[in-house]
Amino acid sequence: MNRYHTLLFDLDDTLLDFGKAEQTALRKVLSHFGIEATPELFQRYSKINRAHWEMLERNELSKNEVLSYRHERFFESLGKEVDGATVDQFYRNAVAEHGHHLFDGALEVVEELSRTCRLFIITNGVKETQQKRLHRSGLRPYFSEVFISEDVGYQKPMKAFFDHVGARIADFDSSRALIIGDSLTSDIKGGHNSNIDTCWYNPLGKSNPFSFSPHYEIKQLNEIHQILTNRPF
Structure with a gap:
């Protein structure tokens, strides 16, 4: 038994x-904004994304805050201001379609x-x-x-x-x-x-x-x- x-x-x-799903989705997001995807940007986003989910685990952020803020912080690091919720919907659609x-x-x-x-x-x-x-x-x-x-x-x-x-x-x-x-x-x-x-x-x-x-x-x-x-x- x-x-x-x-x-x-x-x-x-x-x-x-998830690493493969994340890269595929991020590549589509960056392309939408006319930004070339690079290994350094994949690594930067992954670090930001992981940090935000860990804040959810510690009950420091709500789920909706995680989903929005991770994109806002990432694009801030690129000198761009975006609406995090809008970017997140685009990103998650790509994850759902290609992330299996x-x-x-x-x-x-x-x-x-x-x-x-x-x-x-x-x-x-x-x-x-x-x-x-x-x-x-x-x-x-x-x-x-x-x-x-x-x-x-x-x-x-x-x-x-x-x-x-x-x-x-x-x-x-x-x-x-x-x-x-x-x-x-x-x-x-x-x-x-x-x-x-x-x-x-x-x-x-x-x-x-x-x-x-x-x-x-x-x-x-x-x-x-x-x-x-x-x-x-």
Whole structure:
């Protein structure tokens, strides 16, 4: 019998390649403003975007503020003033249309896990965008339910988010649940706050600068099978 039977998967940079989606969408935004896309601009925007989502995780900004301010700060760094909400709609349309690239092997791993476990998505993304990407990627049929912070009313890593998830899943047993995600500050800290075991998807071998630690760390998604069957890596 598997050690865990309920798997809570993060979406971006765990199953879907958000970096690729972000670059595609930003390239379209920059082209709209007549600006040439460069690696330096991709890196600059990614840093600004990540910082704003981390402020949401700390409850310092609302979701709408994150969506708008990230573009305003980015274009300010280019000496331009824009309406953040308008740019964000353009950007998110591009993410929804082109941002469904899966990491290698992700679909196969999810398909196999769905035969023996209950799978759920937990994400802080925008509802409309995330739903479209899930369907276009082919992932949606393998997940019993999708929990998006916009619907839940709380975001990862807040305990209230995971309390809501547990209340919505029939016969939820936190001791038989596992959170799988790439973000230490969102997924792993969320599990720590909620007393749910965690698996850090860390393909680049990053170091952990925080006082809390995941129960497991993997570089490839197919290593989840070894966790479920208690086999050594």
